[in-house]
Amino acid sequence: MENEKIIKIEGLKKHFPMGTGRFTALNGIDLTFGRGEFAGIIGPSGSGKTTLLNIIGSLDVPSEGSAVILGQSVGSLTPAASAALRKSQLGFIFQTYNLFQVYTVFENVEFPLLLQGIDSSRRRQMVLDALEWVGLTDKIKSRPAQLSGGESQRVAIARAMVKRPAIVLADEPTANLDAANSHHILQTMEKLNRELDTTFLFATHDEKVIGYVRRKIFLADGKVAKDELVIQN
């Protein structure tokens, strides 16, 4: 299944205005990702990894080149089509979790399903399944303020996975976690990747994450410096 290319990036450049000139965050990226990959986009701050993730997530558009996600070119999507792509096929995990503070754990995980218009009984079962994947079924009535960092990120994983997306984009998911929690959530994500065949892309410079991914793409100055597959024992 990994041979099915669901992300195709060719000649991708992204410029941002800066003063009277411009800053080039991505400078000619060529990459493809297959279904079920567990890959890390690795690089220091400012190397362009978050920008690349944002474009793959159709939250931003290329300045030059193309990014085709599940057969849809990000640069030519209408806002509604772009939103529809994110709603059905993409999951996001953020460094700061970005949970809705006024919602319970259950309501946070339920949110993507509400947007999809799934009926309540099916929705409930899907939420409970997702919370079981991350081991938080006992916290469904808690609010984010009552959770630890590790628990919050596990809720965020459940929220990203509940709709069974094709691709999950995780931007520095362990940056705010201690080592034990980092390993816990990475193991959870690796398990979901294997069981559900979901493609996981990480933007990270955390050695712990790098130790888990099966493909490492090193970015430097907006270019792919190295792209290597990890040989697994």
Add this chain to the structure above:
Amino acid sequence: MLAFKLALRNLLGAGLRTWLNVIVLSFSFIVIIWTKGLLEGWDRQAKHDMISWEIAGGQYWHHLFDPYDPFTLTDSHGTVPQQFAGQSGDTSIAPVLITQGTIYPQGRMQSVIIKGIDPDQNVIELPTSALSAGEGEIPAIIGEGMATSTGLKKGDNVILRWRDRNGTFDASEITIASVFKTTVPTVDVGQVWLPLEKLQEMMLMPGEATILITGKDMSSAPVLDDWIYKTREDLLSDVEMIIKSKSAIGIIIWGIMLLMAMLAVFDTQVLSIFRRQKEIGTYVAMGMTRGQVVGLFTLEGAMHSVLAALVGAVYGIPLLMTQSARGVAIPLNSSDFGISMAERLYPVYSLGLIAGTVLTVFIVTSIVSYWPARKIAKMNPTEALRGRIQ
């Protein structure tokens, strides 16, 4: 439906912040409705009392009569038309003869309007039966306002001077037979009421009158030579004008309350959009369009007014109903306002007033919710996700 569900969930989840806004907004609702209801009640009471005490079904005026020009009183009188003459005590007509005069209470001189009316009339509520007095004295009734300004009370005698139809001055002592209480200053202030026949005799104008007050149940007003018919609406036009000018005050209070409501919601919206940037970015990342997020925030703001209407109903309905039934005590002497005001005013809350207020506040809060929410449409979601928008 989804936006409604999410908006309600967000609002209720925000807890105290929401309820503080809702309480302020509900206060605005109640004050707006209470103020307008009180003014409406005042207006109705003023019109009702003027009809009962002065206007009845309408009035025929002698064609030369001008109530704003006392000089016309000399000539503005004529014989009561044949079909109305001699109908003492019935409810169809009450002729009134009007002239100028002077009284001398406690040695002071005071100009008055002298009005003669049939003691047996049943057309207006003026308690004229007190004018049926014994031989040899001239009974008079005055209102409480007149009694206060002259220092006269029941049983007092006072000199009244007048000019008859030939221009001859004459004077006599009158006796205050009764002091009546009314909320209608135009039958009270500066006026002395005498028996019609006595005044006709004093003025040398037997069988004559200046105006003819028609009964409330008079079906049609025949055309009469030398008499102009004034309908109830014509006669209420002055009070309608006063009500209109008074309603300007109501509009100012209404505007201030609306402004309070607007500020509460606007302030919350501006703060929300600044404080909830990451949430906005997350909504977009999860598949909402920016238009949907604008709609969600607008609905959240607008729903403050829906919750406020519900909260306001909880404490406002009993409060306003109690006031409507028991009335509101007016501590001031209201005659200086230029419009009659009872000691208690009974506010009137119509369905239109309540529905109109709720709808207006809902529309206004929707607009002030949408206004700052438009900014979301221009937000870059990647910047919003990092909370970097200033």
